[in-house]
Amino acid sequence: MIPSAFDYAAPTTVEEALGLLAAADSAGDDVKVLAGGQSLLPVMKLRMADPSMVVDLGRITGLSGVTDDGDSLTIGAMTPHHVVASDPLIARHLPLLAKAAATVADPQVRHRGTFGGALVHADPAGDMPAPVLAMGATLVIAGPNGERSVDAADFFQGYFTTAVREGEILTRIRVPKFTGWGAHYEKFTRVSQQWSIVGIAAMVRVEGGTIAEARLGLTNMASTPLRATAVEQALAGAALTAEAIAAACLHAAEGTEPASDLNGDAEYRRHLAQVLAKRAVLAAAGL
Known part of the structure; x- marks a missing residue:
C-alpha cells in the first residue's frame, strides 16, 4: 500500500x-x-x-552527533543507530549503548533509523529504550514554552507512549558515563532482524573478585522497558562466579508483565528473561 x-x-x-x-x-x-x-x-x-x-527533522543542524560533557555524553536525537554503534566516545564511555545499537535490525535500518526516533516511538520490543533506562539517561524535550528535561524512568509511559507531548520534539539525550563497566546486550528472536521477543541490557562494575554494582534493563517484558531491580540487588556484592550470577538472575522476571502473542506466551517470556539475563551478565562480567 x-x-x-x-x-x-x-x-x-x-x-x-x-x-x-x-x-x-x-x-x-x-x-x-x-x-x-x-x-x-x-x-x-x-x-x-x-x-x-x-x-x-532531517535538515535541522545540531540534532545529531555526540559530544563529551565531562561526566556525561550528549547524543543528538537525530543521530543514526550506526553512529551510536560505532562512535569511539560511546564505545569507551557507554559500551552498553554501542552494543545494543549494533543489534538493531539490519545495516540499512541502522543507517536510516535514529536514536531519538526509536525512543519516541517507544515500541516495547525496541532495543534502545532498555539500555537508556538502565543507564539513567535524561531526555531533553523542546516545546513552545522552552526546553524541559525528563528522566528515562519517567519518559516511557505505555505502549508507544512517552512524555513527549503534542507540539514537542525530543532534541537530545544526556547519558552519564559508565567508563570501565562491563556491558552486554542479549536478545532472543525467532528469525534474524526480528523485533526482540525478550532482550536484556546488562552492565556490571567489578572490583576484585566481586560485582560491586549492576544495572539491568528489560526489553519486551511489559508495555514499557523495566529495570530488573531484584537482579541488581542480588548481584551487588556477589562473588564473580557463574553460580552466583545464575542464582541472582533467577529474579529477572519479578515485577514484569510480559504479553502473550504468536511469538510466545507470558510464561515463556519470563523463562527467557532468566536465561538471557544470565547470559548477558556473564558476558558483561567477562566470564
Whole structure:
C-alpha cells in the first residue's frame, strides 16, 4: 500500500519545526514528526497513521552527533543507530549503548533509523529504550514554552507512549558515563532482524573478585522497558562466579508483565528473561 496524500515540510531549525507543529495543532490538523522514518513510514503505508502533514527533522543542524560533557555524553536525537554503534566516545564511555545499537535490525535500518526516533516511538520490543533506562539517561524535550528535561524512568509511559507531548520534539539525550563497566546486550528472536521477543541490557562494575554494582534493563517484558531491580540487588556484592550470577538472575522476571502473542506466551517470556539475563551478565562480567 501507499500512504494517503499529505503535506510535507522540512524545517531547518528547531524553532521553525515547533512553529509548524503549533500551526497544525491550531488548525486541527493531524501532524507527524519524521526522524529516520523506519517506524513512521511503514505504518503510514499501512494507513495505521494518516497525517495531513509530515514535518521532517532531517535538515535541522545540531540534532545529531555526540559530544563529551565531562561526566556525561550528549547524543543528538537525530543521530543514526550506526553512529551510536560505532562512535569511539560511546564505545569507551557507554559500551552498553554501542552494543545494543549494533543489534538493531539490519545495516540499512541502522543507517536510516535514529536514536531519538526509536525512543519516541517507544515500541516495547525496541532495543534502545532498555539500555537508556538502565543507564539513567535524561531526555531533553523542546516545546513552545522552552526546553524541559525528563528522566528515562519517567519518559516511557505505555505502549508507544512517552512524555513527549503534542507540539514537542525530543532534541537530545544526556547519558552519564559508565567508563570501565562491563556491558552486554542479549536478545532472543525467532528469525534474524526480528523485533526482540525478550532482550536484556546488562552492565556490571567489578572490583576484585566481586560485582560491586549492576544495572539491568528489560526489553519486551511489559508495555514499557523495566529495570530488573531484584537482579541488581542480588548481584551487588556477589562473588564473580557463574553460580552466583545464575542464582541472582533467577529474579529477572519479578515485577514484569510480559504479553502473550504468536511469538510466545507470558510464561515463556519470563523463562527467557532468566536465561538471557544470565547470559548477558556473564558476558558483561567477562566470564
